[in-house]
Structure formats: C-alpha cells, structure tokens
Amino acid sequence: MDLKIKLAGITFENPIWVASGTFGTKGQEFEDFIDFAQVGAIVTKTVTLLPREGNPPPRVVETRSGLLNSIGLPNKGINSFVSKELPELKKMPTKIIVSIAGTSLKDIEKMIKKIPENIMPDAIELNLSCPNVTHGKTKYKLTAQDPQATEKMVKIAVGTAKCPIIAKLTPNVTDITEIAKAAKKAGAQAVSLVNTYAGIAIDVEEMKPVLGNVVGGLSGPAIKPLALKAVRDVYNSVDIPIVGIGGIVGGVDVAEFMLCGAGAVQVGTANLIDPDAHKRISKEFEKYLILKGIKKASGLTGKLKGGRTA
Amino acid sequence: MKKKIVNAKIVSNKRIAEDHYEMDLKTAALAKNSLPGQFVNVKLDEKATDPLLRIPLGIHKIKKEGISLLYKVVGEGTDLLRNKKKGDQISLLGPLGKGFDIKKENEAFVIAGGHGIAPLYALTKELKKNKIDTIFFIGAGKEKHIFCADKIRKMGAKVYIATEDGSLGFKGYVTDVLEKYLERNKLQVPRVTIYACGPKPMLKAVAQIAETKKIEGQVSMDEYMACGIGACMGCAIKTKDGYKLCCKDGPVFDIKEIVW
Numbered sequence: 001m002d003l004k005i006k007l008a009g010i011t012f013e014n015p016i017w018v019a020s021g022t023f024g025t026k027g028q029e030f031e032d033f034i035d036f037a038q039v040g041a042i043v044t045k046t047v048t049l050l051p052r053e054g055n056p057p058p059r060v061v062e063t064r065s066g067l068l069n070s071i072g073l074p075n076k077g078i079n080s081f082v083s084k085e086l087p088e089l090k091k092m093p094t095k096i097i098v099s100i101a102g103t104s105l106k107d108i109e110k111m112i113k114k115i116p117e118n119i120m121p122d123a124i125e126l127n128l129s130c131p132n133v134t135h136g137k138t139k140y141k142l143t144a145q146d147p148q149a150t151e152k153m154v155k156i157a158v159g160t161a162k163c164p165i166i167a168k169l170t171p172n173v174t175d176i177t178e179i180a181k182a183a184k185k186a187g188a189q190a191v192s193l194v195n196t197y198a199g200i201a202i203d204v205e206e207m208k209p210v211l212g213n214v215v216g217g218l219s220g221p222a223i224k225p226l227a228l229k230a231v232r233d234v235y236n237s238v239d240i241p242i243v244g245i246g247g248i249v250g251g252v253d254v255a256e257f258m259l260c261g262a263g264a265v266q267v268g269t270a271n272l273i274d275p276d277a278h279k280r281i282s283k284e285f286e287k288y289l290i291l292k293g294i295k296k297a298s299g300l301t302g303k304l305k306g307g308r309t310a
Numbered sequence: 311m312k313k314k315i316v317n318a319k320i321v322s323n324k325r326i327a328e329d330h331y332e333m334d335l336k337t338a339a340l341a342k343n344s345l346p347g348q349f350v351n352v353k354l355d356e357k358a359t360d361p362l363l364r365i366p367l368g369i370h371k372i373k374k375e376g377i378s379l380l381y382k383v384v385g386e387g388t389d390l391l392r393n394k395k396k397g398d399q400i401s402l403l404g405p406l407g408k409g410f411d412i413k414k415e416n417e418a419f420v421i422a423g424g425h426g427i428a429p430l431y432a433l434t435k436e437l438k439k440n441k442i443d444t445i446f447f448i449g450a451g452k453e454k455h456i457f458c459a460d461k462i463r464k465m466g467a468k469v470y471i472a473t474e475d476g477s478l479g480f481k482g483y484v485t486d487v488l489e490k491y492l493e494r495n496k497l498q499v500p501r502v503t504i505y506a507c508g509p510k511p512m513l514k515a516v517a518q519i520a521e522t523k524k525i526e527g528q529v530s531m532d533e534y535m536a537c538g539i540g541a542c543m544g545c546a547i548k549t550k551d552g553y554k555l556c557c558k559d560g561p562v563f564d565i566k567e568i569v570w
C-alpha cells in the first residue's frame with residue numbers, strides 16, 4: 001500500500017496529518033500512544049508574535065457530536081517557539097508545519113523572519129481563521145472573511161517565507177471559493193479547509209453562555225458534512241491543493257474528504273478523545289483502500305462520481 | 311509515569327446513595343501506576359459520537375487488581391455510565407494529572423464536599439498507610455448524600471459531618487464545622503495539612519480559612535476538560551502565575567496558588 005502523497009511540492013509519508021491546537025505544542029503528550037513516523041505531518045499550535053494568555057474559562061464544552069472551544073490561542077510567542085520548541089520539533093521523524101497567526105501584515109512578516117533557516121519548517125500554515133481572536137484592519141472579524149485582506153496577508157507570507165505557505169480558511173463566509181481564489185492569487189501553495197464554525201452553548205440552569213468567551217468554534221463529527229461541502233466547492237472551482245479538515249474520527253471520513261478533492265487531511269478533535277486516534281484512523285483508511293482495490297492513496301483525490309455543485 | 315488506554319472489565323456498578331454510584335473496575339495495570347488525587351478519562355461508548363468526549367472521574371479506590379470510581383449522575387454521560395453492566399468492558403485513559411503530595415510530618419485535615427469525596431478515599435487510605443493522624447470533614451446537602459463515612463471511620467480517621475438541611479450531623483456547611491473545630495481546639499500554627507475536594511464555593515471558603523489560620527493545603531480542582539492530557543489547553547485554571555492546566559498541572563493545586 002502506497003500512502004505517500006505529494007502536496008505543495010512536499011512528499012508526505014501519509015495523507016493523514018494532525019491539526020493545529022489538538023496535538024499539544026510539541027506532541028509530547030502523544031508519545032506514549034503514537035509512532036510519529038506514521039503521522040503525515042504535525043501542524044503545531046498556532047503561535048503569535050507576542051505571548052497570549054488565552055481566554056477565560058470555561059474554554060471547552062461538548063455539544064451534540066461536537067466540541068465547542070474558545071481556547072483563544074494561548075502561546076508563549078514566536079521568540080520562545082523558535083528557540084525552545086521548533087528545534088525539538090525538527091528532530092521528530094515527521095514533517096513539521098508551523099501554524100502562525102497575526103493581526104497585521106507587519107506581524108506576519110516579523111514572525112516569519114524570526115524563523116532561523118537551519119530549522120525551517122516543511123511548511124507554514126497561515127491561520128487566517130481563528131474564531132477566538134479578532135483581527136485588525138479588516139471590516140470583518142477574521143482575515144479569511146475578506147478576500148482582499150486574505151490576499152494581502154498571504155502575499156506577505158509567501159514573499160517572506162523560505163518554505164511553502166498553506167492558508168487555513170474559515171468556513172464562516174458566504175462563498176469560500178472567493179477566499180480560496182484570493183489565497184491562490186497571492187501565491188499560497190495550498191489551502192486548509194476548514195477551521196471551526198463559530199457557535200454558542202447555553203447553560204439553561206444558569207441562563208448564561210457556558211463558555212467564558214461566550215462564542216467558541218465548533219469542531220468534531222457535527223461539522224463533517226459542512227466541511228466536506230467546503231472542500232468540494234473549492235475543488236470544483238479553484239485549482240489549488242486542499243487539506244481537508246473537520247470531524248474526521250475514522251478511516252472512512254478520510255476517504256470522504258479525499259473523494260471530495262482533498263490531497264491530504266488533518267485530524268483534530270479525535271486526538272483529544274483518543275490520543276492514539278491517528279493510528280486507528282490510518283489503519284482503517286488503509287483497509288478502505290484495500291477493500292476498494294486502490295493501490296495509491298493519492299489516486300483517491302477528487303474521485304467523487306458526478307455531482308458538480310458549487 | 312506512562313499513561314495508558316486500557317479496556318477494563320466492570321466488576322460491579324452499584325448505587326451507593328441517591329444519585330451516586332460506585333463502579334469497580336478490573337485493571338491491575340492502571341491500578342499499579344495510580345496515585346491518590348489522579349483521575350481517569352472514561353469513554354462511554356467505543357463507537358458513538360454522542361457523547362463524544364471522555365469524562366474525567368477521580369480515582370476513588372486503588373487496589374491491587376483494579377480501581378474504583380465514584381460518581382454522581384448529573385447529565386447524559388454519567389447517566390450512560392450508570393447503566394453499564396457487570397462484565398461490560400470500558401475504555402479508560404489514565405492515570406492522569408498530578409495527585410496529592412502527602413506531607414508525612416503533618417496531621418491531615420481532609421475536607422470533602424458532595425461527590426468531591428471520590429478521590430479523598432484513596433488519599434485517606436494512603437494517609438493511614440503512612441500512620442498520619444487524619445480528621446475527615448464531610449459535607450453534603452442532605453443525609454441521603456452522605457456516604458463513605460463508615461468506611462472512613464474504619465480506616466481510623468475521625469469523621470465530622472455537616473448537612474445543609476441538618477438531616478445529619480451539624481446543620482450548615484462543612485466549612486462551618488471546620489471553623490468550629492479550629493476555634494475549639496485553638497491550634498497554634500499547627501503542623502496540619504488540608505486536603506480538599508468539592509464544589510468551587512466550598513474550596514474557596516476552605517482557602518480563606520487556610521489563609522487566616524495559616525494552614526497549608528492542597529485542593530483538587532474541577533474544570534471542563536476535553537483531552538485530559540495537556541494537549542488542548544481547554545482546562546485553564548486561573549492561578550497567581552497565570553493560567554495553568556487542570557489536567558496536567560493539577561487537578562491538585564497548592565491552596566495558595568488559586569485565584570478564586
């Protein structure tokens with residue numbers, strides 16, 4: 001079975017990656033459970049220019065087949081990340097994709113310039129879409145809700161970085177293909193679809209929102225059909241590699257995203273339920289390929305029969 | 311200490327009081343590594359996505375052949391747990407978090423509110439193993455929610471009980487009893503360590519008493535969790551050094567550390 005895939009000019013041993021914010025900072029919480037060499041890539045927790053302490057608790061609550069979170073990007077800032085975490089991450093036997101977010105073009109440029117060349121990650125995922133932080137200089141809440149802002153930010157990143165840029169988009173838009181087009185125009189080598197869907201959970205007893213931040217981002221199986229549609233829409237109308245994300249908990253879910261057009265996928269919430277989820281999902285995905293007589297995982301991308309909608 | 315996912319067999323799952331259950335699980339591997347104050351993340355259904363997350367439960371008893379959990383039915387997850395049968399397998403992730411740090415030279419004041427008693431039973435057993443004098447204060451809403459008192463007495467601890475409606479023991483909060491005890495016994499900056507677990511308002515009251523009387527202590531905190539292993543940063547607790555993670559830095563914290 002050949003699980004290798006090529007995306008954004010990089011060869012990955014496995015199309016199944018782990019998503020930002022759901023795999024710790026360095027993945028060390030998972031070492032008792034997973035062989036990192038089997039993981040396609042680790043997308044690290046989003047870092048920002050300056051340290052952030054994150055949102056007030058409660059930060060997580062379960063909803064029907066979903067997880068609503070308002071973590072708020074707590075992190076120690078890019079300086080600490082490149083001096084402490086990144087060197088260790090680079091020693092891991094898998095591809096490392098560093099997720100960054102900023103509220104201005106200057107932030108993004110500064111952050112990327114701080115990454116030393118000798119520990120350059122395999123790619124950078126530009127998080128344009130965290131629902132738990134407000135971005136500056138755009139009339140929308142998130143950069144990835146504004147095609148112009150998206151284009152500018154991706155352009156700066158592409159111009160500064162010495163590695164491929166993957167733009168992570170929000171599904172909270174009228175037409176995600178417009179944003180994907182802007183990212184492509186600016187030179188993004190791929191798009192990650194999707195970040196969480198903004199939502200609210202209510203405590204009826206206390207008659208107040210559960211989360212300290214009121215609003216959170218919804219992930220998990222509840223969002224899978226929505227995320228599949230986002231992937232399908234972009235696949236049908238923009239010529240750019242897609243990393244599919246949203247509600248993957250089994251091998252069949254991986255196949256669904258790839259059929260819709262994803263070249264690779266990321267597993268998020270499932271890691272938080274079972275720290276060995278990646279191992280099981282990979283096995284189940286291989287089983288599916290064998291059952292269907294497919295020899296190369298990459299052969300699955302976009303093979304959905306019929307139904308061109310967009 | 312290595313964390314594990316184990317499939318444990320349910321030896322028994324019994325109602326011990328109104329709304330409260332005790333589940334006995336066979337898992338020597340997990341029991342061997344568990345310390346009082348640590349918890350496990352329990353998976354309610356191997357296939358279903360609703361409920362989705364595991365639920366955190368304190369380790370109530372640590373025995374050679376397994377552990378037991380004591381839980382209150384408060385929602386869908388714990389209701390499903392209640393319906394598990396003897397012989398069923400259940401997936402546990404653990405042991406998780408940092409347990410109590412037993413102060414061997416000090417007398418122990420153990421303070422339990424409601425089902426907060428769960429991890430304090432294992433603690434008391436360990437205290438007694440170390441021949442530490444232990445006074446156990448139990449508080450609950452009503453008599454029907456007081457359990458474990460006899461078992462704890464049998465271990466050799468002195469037990470004081472408070473119920474809010476006065477149906478058993480003192481009428482009032484467990485912290486009222488604690489204050490009365492301290493007044494009556496005029497402890498002169500005694501060599502005492504408080505170990506407490508219960509609802510947040512109770513823990514806050516305990517922390518205030520500990521501060522005025524200059525008693526050191528440890529509290530086991532409860533916060534909404536997702537992963538239980540420190541990977542999602544979902545279980546933030548406000549401390550004097552900024553946010554810490556309940557599942558990884560806790561659930562047991564120094565009583566002076568918490569910002570209430």
Ligand SMILES: Cc1cc2nc3c(=O)[nH]c(=O)nc-3n(C[C@H](O)[C@H](O)[C@H](O)COP(=O)(O)OP(=O)(O)OC[C@H]3O[C@@H](n4cnc5c(N)ncnc54)[C@H](O)[C@@H]3O)c2cc1C
Nearest residue numbers: 365366367368380381382384385386387388425428533534
């Ligand atoms: C480290 C730790 C150890 C715990 N140990 C025990 C134990 O030994 N015995 C025991 O009975 N319970 C314990 N709990 C609490 C237990 O995890 C929750 O009661 C349980 O997850 C509720 O699940 P549910 O699906 O039945 O309730 P849900 O339907 O999810 O919720 C029912 C109600 O409880 C509230 N709630 C749910 N989870 C939490 C939480 N973590 N903190 C505060 N409020 C919450 C909800 O908002 C809702 O009002 C512990 C929690 C933690 C974090």
Ligand SMILES: Cc1cc2nc3c(=O)[nH]c(=O)nc-3n(C[C@H](O)[C@H](O)[C@H](O)COP(=O)(O)O)c2cc1C
Nearest residue numbers: 019020021046127194195219220246247268269542
């Ligand atoms: C607890 C939590 C934290 C997250 N943190 C980040 C983050 O820092 N950066 C980011 O780009 N996405 C973050 N996400 C979004 C995930 O990477 C992913 O896009 C989303 O959860 C959907 O996938 P899933 O359904 O498999 O979880 C987070 C998600 C969760 C549940």
Ligand code: FES
Nearest residue numbers: 536538540543557
């Ligand atoms: S529950 Fe995920 S970090 Fe504590």
